[in-house]
Amino acid sequence: MFSSSSSPPWLRTVSLGVGAILASVFAFILFSALAALLRGVEWEFFGAVWSPREEKFGLLPMIYGSLILSFSALALGWVLSLGCCCTLRGLGPRWLAKILLTSLRFMTAIPTVVYGFAAVFLLVPVIRSAFGGSGFSWLAAAVMLALQGVPAMTLTMDGALQSIEEQTSLTAAALGLTPVQHLTWVVLPASKKWLLSSALLGYGRALGDTLLPIMLAGNAPQFAASPLESLRTLTAHIGLTLSTGAGGGERSSLLLAGGLLLVNSMIVSLTARALAGRGPAA
């Protein structure tokens, strides 16, 4: 609207200060992670065994846990979101769409820790009695992460689909397409980009979440092969190990885990920006 020279000087200072602080947060974390990596060559951070007593600080089980948990939660959540979005966009009766939209908006307000708390006493016993074991498992965490991710993904998809639908509905009607055909064959194929970017959003959130994995996944640093086994994510690893006040190799491995998470979230954000088509200013 105006030019930068007309800005009140304090406003410019504040904004550029915010920018500087943000940049230093990134730099600080990345630098610490790098330093930890260089210092801890003998600790084999990318090894497969985490056993502080034997001085083995391999992060691989946690990286594996983070990845399989977030991808499985994403797959489940994304499909659910697509279905919900179709209901909102006219595949379901109007009353159902209304209830669903209100519920999804409400779900965005549910604190993660509340999801986790309810699942510990509701979902985990169900898994325990159905499949045996402790119930604290990959499955429990994945189900809750998927559910938690649904509102944001659905609402993102819905926004994009709605605008495409509005642009094309008259044309499709004039050609004799029913609303269901319109949605299936025109709107969905045309919104591929948005379906993809909602998946990206869901992935970023699932991988970055701490509370659900820490409360539900059992936290064993191992390579879980079945959904009923326990696993530990990078986020849960940071939360668990830091609060025990550990030092040395353990501390360094945490810094590296934080750096990995940060790099991952940066890649996700940058890809999302590129998808949204916001290039550098001319």
Place this chain on the structure above:
Amino acid sequence: MEFCVSLRDLSVSFGSRQILKGVNVDFPCRKVTVLLGRSGSGKTTLLRSINRLNESFDGYRGYGTGRVFLDGVLRPISGSGSLPLSILRRKVGMVFQSPNPLPLSIGKNILLPLALVAGKEGEEGKDAMKKALEEVGLWREVSDRLDRPASSLSGGQQQRLCLARALALTPEILLLDEPTSSLDRAAGRRIEELIFSLRERYSILMVSHSLSQAQRLGDYFAILTEGTLNGLLPASELPHGAEAETFIANLL
């Protein structure tokens, strides 16, 4: 005179605004009828009442009777004895004011409606697409890039694609809503020539904003004033040249 559409006491309103107030008219078969009128006089609404597109808008209410002559049978546009909506819209093709390709590839724009509405898939669909694209003179321009997005075409090409899309569904009646108004002069001429070449085979109802275009193309004229219309004027009864303008201006 044989007619393709017959409207009696047709009134349409959206919410509290009445757009059409008792329209009585019979549109002739296999002729070009041009609808003239000031903006806001209800031309577009009249066209859209023939393929029931008004029903897509909030607050629509319609009264009166409308009948269409399709497949050799005269039937009501809506209500009992009418054709199913998707068949009506296949038989009554429409081209809009500004080109509106679907956000799909060039080929899909024609193949998809063919498959979904006319049930023509595979080779049959491709043949129908080729025929339609040839009919509008677009085949040679796009045959090697059917999988590119339709939005990569120029405005005039897009409008011809939209016309081909309507033609591919083998309509009997074509509704053209100011089909050249968003195009440049040359592209507009191209569309006009196409319409002229289609006049023998289709019943064409066309809204135009240009008097000279109406005179070049129209066999009949219908003049809408504030939502009412009574009868048609044959082109032969229209004075020529500058006189025509004052004549029409008086009618409006």
Place this chain on the structure above:
Amino acid sequence: MRKREMSLLLLSRLSALLVLGVLGGLLAFLISRGGPVLGKELFFGDTPPLEALLGLRPVWNGLWPAVAGTLFLLLLTMAFAVLPGIGCGVYLSCFASPREKYWLSLAVDLLAGIPSIVMGLFGFLLIIFLRRTLLPRGSTGMLLAAFCLALLVLPSLIVATRSSLEALPDSLLLAAEALGFSRGQTLRHVLLPAAGQGILGGVMLALGRAAEDTAVIMLTGAVASAGLPGGLTSKFEALPFAIYYTAAQYADRAELDRGYGAALVLLCLSGGLLFLSWRLQRNLERRWKGVR
């Protein structure tokens, strides 16, 4: 071709019912277990409420310290975040040069994606760094937690401010300029009041995020029992941490019941904040729809 339509229809009905069913079950469970516990005793235990509120007597078996901790934390977080957040949003939408806009919005986007545990880790590293350099006696506590939470919610404040301002019709700006207002006057007397509700909505949204976040505070000073917040640098209790802690470490039935109560209270708090934010932003939209 009908197959794809049918399977989509099936999927849509199934997912809608599944999501609604699970949500309904979850809420019913929380309300049925937490509802009966709600009351004076949940917050204050057997301490007289007035004395507990005034801080005269400590509360041992109630949520009051956690509630007070969370409210205090929110206050402190907003003290850190509101001015830079709104200022940065205003600057981005009104004054920034294209280059500044590009880099600032990139930083904001990147920050918005940071997992909150990483922000907590940052806080932890920061205090270690400070102990080695400037503050040998620094420790994790309320101030550090609020600072990290402020960083976490900054993006939502900035984005809400920016989009509220950018949603205003151009005619408003032109009208003010035509009256001879200066840039600062236009901003202060025309644009900011017009976008005020949207910005306030953003503040509510940020409050909601700060209130529910657990990962940051668990690395920066939240503990299970600390009593009422004692000062800016002391350890503190907070609702979300209390819930997390109860789920893992509850000792008896009474503690578990308090956990359900806490979950319900936190749900109401963040639900209420979100509802307020939604209402405010919708008001703004309605107000300017006619003008645009």
